């Protein structure tokens with residue numbers, strides 16, 4: 001099912017032509033209307049008139065979260081405030097808040113892009129969608145709400161919180177699709193058990209989850225416990241909100257709405273493109289946003305691009321599961337390592353979530369990496385042979401995942417330093 | 433004819449074995465036999481005590497990872513070739529040994545071999561058939 005079939009299934013060559021035209025237009029507009037971009041382009045001798053190919057975008061400067069803060073509140077807007085019909089803001093956990101704005105046309109585009117994502121996840125106008133994202137300055141609630149209305153579904157704008165009431169409404173209103181974070185979906189499943197509500201007795205069939213990274217194992221758990229098909233979607237307020245990318249019913253990667261965004265995957269250290277299919281930082285340029293265009297916004301989110309054609313017929317490339325934040329990345333013997341990769345390699349062996357810690361040292365100019373794993377009753381054996389097989393299994397799994405040989409040390413339970421109940425994940429002793 | 437053994441995970445760092453024996457002593461648990469299998473990083477301490485369930489609980493409360501497993505205690509005459517005879521019977525029957533360790537009983541006449549086999553039921557059957565003397569858990573615990 002498609003919302004805008006011609007756009008979503010456009011041949012790649014045509015798509016790239018459209019991207020180029022829209023890119024040139026966006027760069028020209030920000031160079032004219034946004035002093036921040038105009039000054040930078042001028043300093044670097046960049047003239048959007050000279051854009052000849054999509055690769056030329058790589059000459060342009062990045063936009064960082066800090067740039068949004070420095071231009072608080074309206075410094076990066078590309079239209080006068082009278083043309084802005086909506087304002088959203090991301091709360092600043094590490095510094096000042098940021099403000100983003102939408103023109104009337106931006107809201108229409110946003111609604112359509114979210115409708116695409118709902119549609120590709122299998123939803124139709126017949127669905128009853130319960131939106132348990134917070135409504136307010138956060139883009140999640142309103143973003144999904146407008147998209148769901150655009151689709152023609154029945155929307156329950158319940159907002160976040162009050163879990164028992166969520167379940168009551170779900171029963172009474174015969175909700176068919178749930179929108180929230182994946183962790184909240186599991187909380188709902190727990191609360192249903194407490195309340196004696198059988199999820200199989202509900203009308204719920206779909207779950208659209210986003211706003212935090214989650215794993216394939218978590219998807220299976222949600223699907224089994226709630227009896228639904230859970231799909232992943234991605235967005236961030238700096239570039240729009242939800243609607244940037246979302247999964248189709250293949251449930252293997254999120255199609256990027258590439259007619260509205262250009263996506264780059266870059267090595268977070270060198271800022272050069274990674275090899276096709278490798279993990280890197282997602283960098284996004286908006287192509288159609290009027291009020292708040294973003295040029296090469298560094299999301300700090302780590303993922304890889306899937307360029308193989310998708311059986312669903314959409315020509316848009318896909319984003320694979322997010323593996324963490326570039327701020328958490330480690331470089332060991334020249335290889336980029338993300339804590340979440342280590343976690344999934346350990347998880348594959350044991351099936352439970354062990355406490356672990358990655359320790360990096362440097363001896364004789366060589367990086368030495370050790371992963372300490374806390375032993376637990378479920379994988380402690382009285383036989384040395386079995387115990388060693390377990391440790392070797394983790395080593396092999398890590399080598400396969402990272403392409404690096406990493407030493408694994410089994411340590412006593414509760415011996416790793418805890419931080420807010422969780423083991424501290426990385427200790428980097430290297431002094432560079 | 434099986435005896436309960438407790439296995440404790442120990443990191444190879446100073447004071448861990450002392451910590452374990454102190455917990456057992458504080459709880460008035462007597463150690464009958466002990467063996468350590470170790471690697472460079474960690475070891476598996478195996479213990480035969482007079483009250484395995486209580487010992488396991490005390491050590492778990494003390495933060496240790498513990499599993500209780502069943503082993504066989506074989507009494508072997510303390511003479512040349514005593515153990516060889518027993519192992520010969522097992523090898524003939526195709527029973528493979530995971531690990532074994534020994535101690536001498538209080539009278540000092542006979543050795544007790546604590547053994548763990550790949551297939552415990554089969555091993556016990558073979559041993560009983562050969563007339564080897566197996567020691568019951570009551571005997572071991574009260575030794």
Ligand SMILES: [Zn+2]
Nearest residue numbers: 248250310312
């Ligand atoms: Zn698809």
